[in-house]
Amino acid sequence: MKIRNSSDWRDAIPFDTPLRASEAVPGEATRCATCGPSSEVREREELWVVKHRHPNNPAGFVRLYCLAHRPVIATRPEPAAKAPRERRAPRAASSTRVAAPTVPERPAVFCPDCFVEVPATGVCGMCGQRVG
Template sequence: MQIRNSSDWRDALPFELPVAAAEAVPGELTRCAGCGVDSEPWPRETLWVVKHRHPTNPAGYVRYYCAEHKPTPKLAPPVSAPERARRAASSGPRKPAAPSIPERAVVLCPDCFVQVPPTGVCGMCGQQVA
C-alpha cells in the first residue's frame, strides 16, 4: 500500500512541538489522546495539538492533548562553544576529494547508429570504429 499525501492544515505544524489547538485548527470539542476514549471532550481552547513522526508516513500523524498530558518538546540540547571547538578539533583533517575521471566520449557506429563499446567493435555489425 502506498501512502498519498494531501495538503491541509497539518502540513503547517512543526514536528514534536506542541501548538495551541485553537490556533492550529478551530473547531468542535475534541478528546485528549492521553485521557482516553471514555473521557469527556475538551474545548479546543484548552487543548494542544502535536504532530508526531511516523515510521512509514513522512507526513506524520497529529494528536490532541490536554494540559496534563501535553508532551514536552523534543529539541536537541544546545552545544556550548568549548564543546563545539573540542568536537571540531577531534574530527581531524578532512580527506581531499577523489579526483574525477573524465567520461569517455560517445562513439557511434556510422552504419548502425548505436553506441560502440570501449573495444571499438560495433556490437550490431562487427565493424571496427576508431
C-alpha cells in the first residue's frame, strides 16, 4: 500500500516537538491520547500536541496529550564533524580483472524505398524489402 500525502495543518508542526494545542491546532475540546476515550474532555489550552515519526508514512502522525502524559523528547546528539579523509593512492589494476570485449557498432542501413532504418535482420519493417 502506498501512502499519498496531502497538505493540511499537520505540515506546519515540527517533528518531536511538544507544542500547546491551542496554538498549533485550534478547535474544540478533546481527550488526551494516553488517557483514553473514557477520560474527561479537556480544553485545548490544557493539551499538548506532538507530531511523531512513522515508519511507513513520511508525514508522521499527530497526538494530543495532557500535561501528565506529555512525552519527554530526548534531543538527538548532533553528528560530529568528520575529519577530512586522506586521499589514497590509486590502486594498481588487478591482473584478475578482464576487460569486457567491445562490439563495434553496426552502421545504420536505410531502406531505399521507405527511407527508414532497417533492423539487424536486414528486412525493412515498412515494405518488407530485404536490404543488404
